[in-house]
Amino acid sequence: MEFGPHLILALLEGSVTAAVLALTAAGLAIVFGMLRVVNVAHGEFFMLGAVFAWFVTSGLSELANVPPAPAFLCALIVAPIATGAVAALADRLVLSRIGYDPERTIVATIGLLYVLQQLTLMTYGPEARPVEAPFNTRIALPWFEQGSDGWALYWPWGFGTTSYKLFVIGAAAGLLIILWLLLRHTRLGLVMRATQQDRDMASAFGIRVNRVYAMVFGLGAALAALGAVLVVPIQQAHYLMGGDPLLMSFIVVIIGGLGSVAGTVVAAIMIGLADGVVSVFFSATLAKIIATIAVALVLVFRPHGLFGRRSA
Amino acid sequence: MMLRVESIDVGYGTAQVLYGLSFSAQPGQITCLLGRNGAGKTTTLHALMGLLPLMAGEIRLGSTTISGLAAPDVVKQGIALVPQGRRLFGALSVAENIEIGLMASPKQGKTEHRRNRSRVLELFPRLKERLGQQASTLSGGEQQMLATARALCVEPQVLLLDEPTEGLQPSIAQQLRDVSRELARQGVAVVLVEQHLDTVLELADSAVLIESGRLVRTLSAEQLKNNPSLVTRHLGI
Numbered sequence: 001m002e003f004g005p006h007l008i009l010a011l012l013e014g015s016v017t018a019a020v021l022a023l024t025a026a027g028l029a030i031v032f033g034m035l036r037v038v039n040v041a042h043g044e045f046f047m048l049g050a051v052f053a054w055f056v057t058s059g060l061s062e063l064a065n066v067p068p069a070p071a072f073l074c075a076l077i078v079a080p081i082a083t084g085a086v087a088a089l090a091d092r093l094v095l096s097r098i099g100y101d102p103e104r105t106i107v108a109t110i111g112l113l114y115v116l117q118q119l120t121l122m123t124y125g126p127e128a129r130p131v132e133a134p135f136n137t138r139i140a141l142p143w144f145e146q147g148s149d150g151w152a153l154y155w156p157w158g159f160g161t162t163s164y165k166l167f168v169i170g171a172a173a174g175l176l177i178i179l180w181l182l183l184r185h186t187r188l189g190l191v192m193r194a195t196q197q198d199r200d201m202a203s204a205f206g207i208r209v210n211r212v213y214a215m216v217f218g219l220g221a222a223l224a225a226l227g228a229v230l231v232v233p234i235q236q237a238h239y240l241m242g243g244d245p246l247l248m249s250f251i252v253v254i255i256g257g258l259g260s261v262a263g264t265v266v267a268a269i270m271i272g273l274a275d276g277v278v279s280v281f282f283s284a285t286l287a288k289i290i291a292t293i294a295v296a297l298v299l300v301f302r303p304h305g306l307f308g309r310r311s312a
Numbered sequence: 313m314m315l316r317v318e319s320i321d322v323g324y325g326t327a328q329v330l331y332g333l334s335f336s337a338q339p340g341q342i343t344c345l346l347g348r349n350g351a352g353k354t355t356t357l358h359a360l361m362g363l364l365p366l367m368a369g370e371i372r373l374g375s376t377t378i379s380g381l382a383a384p385d386v387v388k389q390g391i392a393l394v395p396q397g398r399r400l401f402g403a404l405s406v407a408e409n410i411e412i413g414l415m416a417s418p419k420q421g422k423t424e425h426r427r428n429r430s431r432v433l434e435l436f437p438r439l440k441e442r443l444g445q446q447a448s449t450l451s452g453g454e455q456q457m458l459a460t461a462r463a464l465c466v467e468p469q470v471l472l473l474d475e476p477t478e479g480l481q482p483s484i485a486q487q488l489r490d491v492s493r494e495l496a497r498q499g500v501a502v503v504l505v506e507q508h509l510d511t512v513l514e515l516a517d518s519a520v521l522i523e524s525g526r527l528v529r530t531l532s533a534e535q536l537k538n539n540p541s542l543v544t545r546h547l548g549i
Binding site: 187190191193194197198200201202203204205206207208 | 387399
C-alpha cells in the first residue's frame with residue numbers, strides 16, 4: 001500500500017484511540033479538577049465498564065436471546081450507571097471519610113484499585129472475553145492515483161475501516177458534547193463549577209458539597225466506563241485491562257493541564273493520533289515511549305500543562 | 313426573627329478563638345461586631361453560618377436552635393453571608409453567581425426566581441449591564457455589589473455582612489450602606505462586621521465589642537455616639 005492510504009489508516013486507528021482516551025481522561029480530569037483527587041483507581045473503573053458490558057450483553061443474549069445491537073445499547077446505558085454507582089459508593093465509604101486529603105486519597109485509591117481488580121478476578125475470572133459489536137460492516141475507502149488520463153479513483157486492497165470504528169469516533173464526540181452541555185448549560189453543571197471554585201461558599205449557598213463530590217466521582221468513573229463499553233468490541237474485557245488506560249489518561253491529563261477538561265480532550269486527540277501513526281508505522285511500544293517522553297517534557301518545561309492555568 | 317447567640321465557644325481544630333460569646337441581633341436593626349484584627353469577628357459570622365462547628369453554646373433563630381446545622385441547612389433557615397473579600401465564584405458569570413443565590417432561596421419556582429432576581433438587580437442596576445461578564449473581571453465595587461446581591465437572593469431574615477465597604481470608593485460604600493439600612497427597615501436583622509468608625513456610627517443600632525474572642529460589652533446606638541473613643545480603642549485605630 002502507498003504511503004497516503006497507509007497514513008489515513010493510521011490516523012483512523014489513532015482517532016479510535018483518541019476518542020476512547022478523550023472520554024476516559026475527561027473523567028480523570030473532572031475528578032481531579034473538582035476534588036483534587038489523583039484517582040489511581042480510574043483504570044479499574046474503565047475495566048469495570050468493560051466487564052459490566054460483557055455481563056449485560058452475554059446475559060441478555062443467553063437468557064433472553066436479545067440480538068447484539070439492543071444488547072449493546074443496554075450495556076452502553078447500564079455499565080456506566082453501575083460503574084458510577086460503585087465509584088459513588090467508594091467515595092462515600094472511603095474518600096469522604098479521609099476528607100479528600102490529597103496524599104491519603106492516593107493511597108486509598110491504590111487500595112481501591114486492588115480491591116476492584118481482585119473482586120473482578122474472583123467473580124468474572126481471569127479470561128479475556130469478547131463483546132459482540134452491534135454492527136461491523138467493512139467499509140472500503142477510495143484513493144487517488146495519477147494515470148495517463150489524469151487523476152483517477154481506485155480502491156487499494158486492504159484500505160478500509162469498519163462501521164463500528166466510525167461509530168466509536170462519532171459516539172465519543174457526541175458524548176463529549178453532551179458532557180460540555182451538562183457542565184456549561186445545566187443547573188447541575190453550575191453547582192459543580194461553583195463547588196469546584198469555593199467549597200465553603202457553595203455550602204453557604206445551600207449546595208450539599210459531599211453529595212456533589214460523590215456525584216462527580218461517579219461521573220468521572222462513568223465516563224471511563226463509557227469509553228470501555230465503546231472499545232470492548234474491538235478489544236476484550238479482562239480484569240487487568242485497566243493499566244494502559246490509566247497510564248494514558250494520566251499522560252493526557254498532565255499534557256492537557258491538570259483539571260482542564262477542554263485541554264484534556266485536545267491532548268487526547270494529539271496523543272491518540274500520534275499513537276495511531278507511530279503504532280502503524282513503527283511499533284505500539286515506541287508510541288508509548290514517545291507519549292511518556294512528551295509528558296516528561298511537559299512536566300519540565302510547562303508544569304501546568306499545555307492548556308492549564310498557572311497556579312498562583 | 314431574632315438571632316440569639318448564647319455562650320458560644322468556637323475554634324479551628326484545637327485552637328479556640330471564641331470564648332463564651334453572647335449577643336443578640338434584633339429584626340429591623342443593624343448590630344455591629346467591633347474588635348481589632350484577630351478578635352474573632354469573622355469566626356463569629358462563620359459559626360453563625362454553620363461553616364464552623366461550635367465547641368459549646370447555642371445559636372437560636374426565633375425559637376429554632378440552628379447550632380449544629382450544616383451551612384446548607386442554615387441558609388435554608390434564612391441566614392445569608394456576604395463574606396470578607398467577597399469570595400465570588402470568580403470563573404462564573406454575574407448571572408450564574410446570582411443563580412447560585414437563587415437556588416438557596418426558600419421560595420423556589422420560576423415566577424418567584426424571576427421576581428427575586430429583578431428585585432436584587434433593581435437594587436444594583438450596574439450588575440444588570442454585566443450579567444454575562446465573568447465575576448472575576450468586575451471592579452472591586454461591582455464585585456461587592458454582586459456578593460451582596462447573591463446573598464439577597466436568599467431573601468434572608470438575618471444578613472451577615474463581613475467588612476462590606478473595605479477598599480471601596482466612597483460612592484459605592486455609601487450605596488452599600490444605604491442598602492443595609494433599607495434592608496433593616498424592611499425587618500431584616502443585619503449583623504455587620506465593620507472597621508470604619510463613620511460607618512459604625514452611621515449604621516449601628518447596637519454594637520458588640522469583642523476582644524480576644526470574648527465579649528467586652530454591648531452598646532446601644534446612643535452609647536456609641538456618646539463614646540466614640542471607646543469604639544476607636546476597640547477598633548485599634
